[in-house]
Amino acid sequence: MQKKLIYLGCAFIFIFNQYLSAQLNKIIDIGSNDPDYLFMHISGATVDENRNIYVCDSKGSFLRKYDSTGKFIKEIGRRGEGPGEFSNSLKSLLIDENLYLLDSLNHRIVEVDCDLNIKRYINLKELAISFDKMDDKFYLVRRKAGEPFMEVAVYDINGKFIMKFFDFCPPYLPEKPRSKSEYATMLSHSEIVLATNKEKKEIAASFARPDKYIEVYFFDRNGQFQRSIRANHVEDYHFESFWLSFPPKYPAQSKLIGISTIKYIDEQKILLEYWVSKLNYQQIIKEDEYLLIIDTKTGNVIHKEILVPKIRILDAKKDLLIAASIDEEIPKLLLYRINY
């Protein structure tokens, strides 16, 4: 009996380790003190079909191209509002036939060809938090006018507003803020993350601060709600209401879970960058960052992995994960091969 228990325990440990085993294999890292490889704050990155790497840096206000081996090719940009200039809030970098860069504070999307020649500016009338592109439409995450909630605005390729969607709000939030301070906290807890899938013509969105479950909402390319899935957290969790007071009245023990990024790996799988913070009063005592792969049909967590060292996921392709290092002295762009 005792032997059986030992075998069972060993088997359990083996399975558990397999479940958490690292699947990320680093293939390239770019970043040093040489100006061509120097980064300040990597805010977006992607790769093209030839595995050329494109990186934008919000603090350095530049866009760079490296070849597939990580060799510097070209850089454009400087701080400013004029032609060829970027603000300090360069956000997501997308690749389609061209590159699309969200220059949030300059209220525009910059269209750049793969040789880093600026083709045109698509002017926006609003401040976008993040964006994605599918076919001939841009999907911008923005704040709802006059409300502490987020929505998705759809623009055509020329920057003409078409429509808006996403009427959900996190269940723990009241319908209306009761005070100015609550308005601000509600705004910070109602952020959404967004991803598009060209093959499926589908948009996936989730709250950055989930409640009991990770809920992912799916929409068609016209913003029509299709369905939603629920995935379990890595541990028991519900959003605690003290976070909505300002300043928060921290209990002795609490935790906060967040989703930083959502990306499609393929038509069946989405990837989440997911973090868990544990607090002793207001002191963070433990912070774990996970990579979760979720089945888009069932919501089952197919794979979970603790990210060591901590990284910020910028883009994901079928077999490639593009990320930026966090907490390292020299900021680096990292490319991993993924195999899920």
Next chain:
Amino acid sequence: MTYKSHLFRVELVVFILIMINLLIFISCNQSNKLYELLRGLGSKEDKIILILGRSINSNKSCLACQSNLNSEQWKALRRVLRNRKDIEFIICLPKGINVYNYAEFPSESFKAIEIKAPSEDIWMIFKGNKLMGEYKGVADMVFIRQAFEIFY
């Protein structure tokens, strides 16, 4: 309304306008004074000096030193130039010197001076007592490349 009271109002408006212009002139002049002072200091010192200065008007303290010292741009600049032992960074605090950076001040002249800071960062690069390059605005990659080229 009498002619006299009308005239008084006109005079008052003109007086206010003159005062506003005077204030603008003084503040611009003070910025120039700071600029000249930094330039003078850089020329006197034997080492290579980089100077950064900008002020928040509300609390009269240096934005660069209070919050930007650990900014990504400032860190990047230090990383690019880290192997150069002959580089000395001087951070300009025109007013409201905070304790953290006080020790870094090589010149007593800063202590006595109370002048309005420039409206934007001024970066000046001195090498061998000569002003090699200067840059106005937030340090972006163009500036860092410029600094790198001067020192290497």
